[in-house]
Structures are given as C-alpha cells and as structure tokens.
Amino acid sequence: MLDLINSIRQSSDEFHIKNADDLDKYRIQFLGRNGLMNDLFEKFKAVEPADKKQYGNVINQLKNDLQAKFDSSKVELESGKDQSISEEWDFTLPVIPDLTGSRHPLTIVRERMIEIFERMGFNLSEGPEIEDDWHNFSALNFPLNHPAREMQDTFFIEKNPDVVLRTHTSSVQIRVMENAKPPFRTISPGRVYRNEAISARAHCMFHQVEGLYVDKNVSFADLKQTLFHFVSEMFGKEIKVRFRPSFFPFTEPSAEIDISCLICKGSGCNVCKQSGWVEIGGAGMLDPDVLKNCKIDSEEYSGFAFGMGIERMTMLKYQVRDLRLYTENDIRFLKQFKSN
Numbered sequence: 380m381l382d383l384i385n386s387i388r389q390s391s392d393e394f395h396i397k398n399a400d401d402l403d404k405y406r407i408q409f410l411g412r413n414g415l416m417n418d419l420f421e422k423f424k425a426v427e428p429a430d431k432k433q434y435g436n437v438i439n440q441l442k443n444d445l446q447a448k449f450d451s452s453k454v455e456l457e458s459g460k461d462q463s464i465s466e467e468w469d470f471t472l473p474v475i476p477d478l479t480g481s482r483h484p485l486t487i488v489r490e491r492m493i494e495i496f497e498r499m500g501f502n503l504s505e506g507p508e509i510e511d512d513w514h515n516f517s518a519l520n521f522p523l524n525h526p527a528r529e530m531q532d533t534f535f536i537e538k539n540p541d542v543v544l545r546t547h548t549s550s551v552q553i554r555v556m557e558n559a560k561p562p563f564r565t566i567s568p569g570r571v572y573r574n575e576a577i578s579a580r581a582h583c584m585f586h587q588v589e590g591l592y593v594d595k596n597v598s599f600a601d602l603k604q605t606l607f608h609f610v611s612e613m614f615g616k617e618i619k620v621r622f623r624p625s626f627f628p629f630t631e632p633s634a635e636i637d638i639s640c641l642i643c644k645g646s647g648c649n650v651c652k653q654s655g656w657v658e659i660g661g662a663g664m665l666d667p668d669v670l671k672n673c674k675i676d677s678e679e680y681s682g683f684a685f686g687m688g689i690e691r692m693t694m695l696k697y698q699v700r701d702l703r704l705y706t707e708n709d710i711r712f713l714k715q716f717k718s719n
C-alpha cells in the first residue's frame with residue numbers, strides 16, 4: 380500500500396503541467412473518476428481495519444496535495460504564466476542595462492557647425508597639427524617679434540623653432556590658398572595647441588573651426604551675413620550678434636564676434652561677466668599681404684576669414700563651465716549629451 384502511495388506521489392511530482400492540455404491529462408490521470416486516486420480509494424477498502432487510520436491519513440494528504448497542484452497550475456495558466464520556462468530563470472529580475480555609447484559633446488557641436496557651413500556651400504579642408512613657422516605664423520603676417528612666437532604660448536618641437544604644434548587652424552587657410560586657385564569657400568575644423576597651464580578656463584589642447592572665403596568682390600557684408608546666419612542656425616534666431624573692432628595680423632579690418640548671452644539672454648550674469656555678451660571667435664577681411672604670400676592677386680580677389688573655438692561653442696550651448704571635463708572622459712559627464 381505504502382509503495383503504491385509513494386509511486387503516485389512521485390508520478391505527480393514528475394508530471395509538468397505546461398498548458399491546458401496537460402492540466403486536463405493530469406486531472407484525468409490522477410483525480411478523475413477512473414484516475415489513480417479513485418483506484419487507491421478502492422484498494423483502501425480492502426485494508427485491514429487496524430491499518431485504516433494510518434493509511435487513511437496518508438491517502439487524504441496525498442489527495443489534498445494533488446488537488447492543490449491541479450488548482451495552482453490552473454490559476455497560473457489562466458493568469459498567463461508560461462510553465463515551459465524553467466524555474467532556474469527568473470525573468471522578472473531587472474536587466475543589466477546594455478551601455479550604449481553617445482557622441483562626445485565636442486563631436487556633436489563640430490558636426491553641427493560643419494552641417495551649417497556645408498549648407499552655405501563651404502567644403503571641408505584639413506592641415507597638419509605639426510606645422511612649420513611659415514604656415515602657422517609668417518605667411519599670416521605675424522611679425523618676427525610677435526609674442527605668440529614665444530615659448531610660453533607655442534609648443535616648439537625638438538628645439539627647432541621652425542617646427543611647432545599649430546597654435547590655430549588659420550594655418551590651413553594658407554595651405555588651401557597655396558595649393559589651389561580661387562574661389563575658395565572652405566572650413567577647417569581641427570585640434571590646436573598652446574603652452575598653457577590646464578585650468579577650468581584654459582587648456583593646452585583645444586579645437587577650432589577656421590573659415591575661409593575668397594572670390595571676386597567679397598565684402599565685409601558677406602562676412603557679416605555668413606556669421607549672422609551661422610549664429611541663428613546654431614543658437615536660435617533670437618540670439619543677437621555684434622562685431623567688435625579688433626586686431627589680427629592676417630586680417631584688415633578685424634573683428635571679434637560676440638553673441639548675446641545664452642544664459643541670461645542679455646540681462647547680465649557671471650558667464651557674460653554682467654555685460655550681456657559673450658565672445659565666440661575672431662574674423663576679418665583677408666589682409667592683401669596674406670593673399671600675396673599665397674600668390675593670389677589681391678587686386679582681383681578679396682576674401683574673409685574667421686576662427687571659432689569648438690570648446691567655447693559647446694560651453695555656451697550646453698553650459699559646460701570647466702574645460703577639463705572634455706578630456707577627463709568621465710562617463711557621468713559624457714552620457715548626458717544626445718545629438719538631438
């Protein structure tokens with residue numbers, strides 16, 4: 380008798396109820412009119428009266444357990460739980476997130492700048508980061524005694540004053556003009572280097588975008604319109620632009636370009652030092668001597684150039700207050716930037 384009871388319990392345990400069909404089979408096999416439990420009760424009738432109490436308890440317990448298995452499987456099936464999934468897997472646990480990368484803020488801003496200028500007909504040009512004195516300074520009209528040539532500003536290579544890490548992307552203007560015939564309409568994004576101590580506001584490596592436009596009859600109005608359009612695309616139509624007279628050796632006249640402060644909208648804050656304006660770069664009409672240095676007839680052609688810092692642009696767009704964040708690669712910083 381006990382063997383029979385144990386074998387019924389074992390077959391019930393081994394019976395996996397995965398769907399409604401199984402549930403029905405289980406019911407017929409174990410609990411139905413001709414099922415194993417009824418068989419057992421039949422056999423129980425023949426048990427010696429003295430043993431009835433002992434076996435009766437065990438059989439009742441078995442019947443209750445089988446009924447409970449049936450009932451709970453039924454409830455689970457009706458609530459949609461899939462019994463075919465092994466119990467070793469708990470699919471309700473939270474997933475370990477798949478870390479997807481995002482683009483660096485400087486990349487996002489550089490690509491946006493390129494996109495805006497490309498729509499205005501500018502192509503892309505590049506030059507080397509290790510430059511010679513001619514392309515970085517002399518051809519751009521830097522006099523021999525200009526302070527930018529001194530050691531504290533420029534990284535010179537192997538103590539050879541003719542080889543420098545370029546201090547600005549204006550060197551690419553010269554390479555473009557030397558190597559092709561006007562008209563030119565090009566922008567040159569790239570890394571530049573200066574011998575500066577690293578702090579929140581200065582870095583020894585940063586990025587600029589240089590612009591160059593040379594053709595017949597290019598005027599200051601063309602320069603202004605190009606940069607006005609750029610600013611309204613980059614920062615919004617409500618942003619104002621102003622040109623402040625300035626000096627660069629390679630442009631005449633020269634200007635620094637300010638835009639109304641994006642943070643306080645011009646009313647004055649600590650980013651714009653209460654002035655309502657922030658600088659985004661320099662620009663000007665190409666000095667005829669620079670055209671001559673590149674063997675371009677300055678009577679026939681005129682042009683403008685501009686240079687803007689990508690870090691600065693990004694700082695203004697995303698309110699990044701510390702330049703060092705760009706190169707520290709802290710994932711908590713980087714993951715905050717989405718391209719759109």
Ligand code: DAH
Nearest residue numbers: 547549661662663684685686
């Ligand atoms: N090269 C300048 C700098 O690094 C920026 C600049 C000013 C570029 C005026 C230009 C320009 O092309 O016309 O500070």
